[in-house]
Amino acid sequence: MDQASYNPDPAAHPGLHLIALFEGAKGVLALGIAAGLALLGPDRLRDAIHALITRCLPNAEPGAITKILDTINPGAVHVAVGIIVLYALMRLLEAWGLWRARAWASWLGCLGSAAYLPLDIYAIHRHPGWHTWALLVVNIAIVLVLWRDIRRRRI
Secondary structure (H helix, E strand, O other), X not given: OOOOOOOOOHHHOOOHHHHHHHHHHHHHHHHXXXXXXXXXXXXXXXXXXXXXXXXXXXXXXXXXXXXXXXXXXXXXXXXXXXXXXXXXXHHHHHHHHHXXXXXXXXXXXXXXXXXXXXXXXXXXXHOOOHHHHHHHHHHHHHHHHHHHHHHXXXX
């Protein structure tokens, strides 16, 4: 084990364990979504989306609903499940690395969270509210904590 890249003392890397738990929870949630999507399958998913659209948008144009429902097929569901599983594995790997205070995990988390910042700002512009501001604040806090960890390591 490389002692230079691992220090089990949480005080040496404040905030990493909390971020690791957060990223791990996102990974587990994503795996649950992928499993549910795979178990649901395209037919039941199509039925559920149709019911949701007709309930939430009773005046929706039937042609638009048909176009949306036509995109839900076995291939599309498999691709979606694959992408979600890859996302989940990345979050879980990051969580493991952060928990073990690995420098590469701080880089991965910092870059990953920073990539969301433009989307968070766009969301605030389009849908201002406490929830969009909270998301931006959380992502900025994660970036700052991980950037501080990277700088402290001088990597």
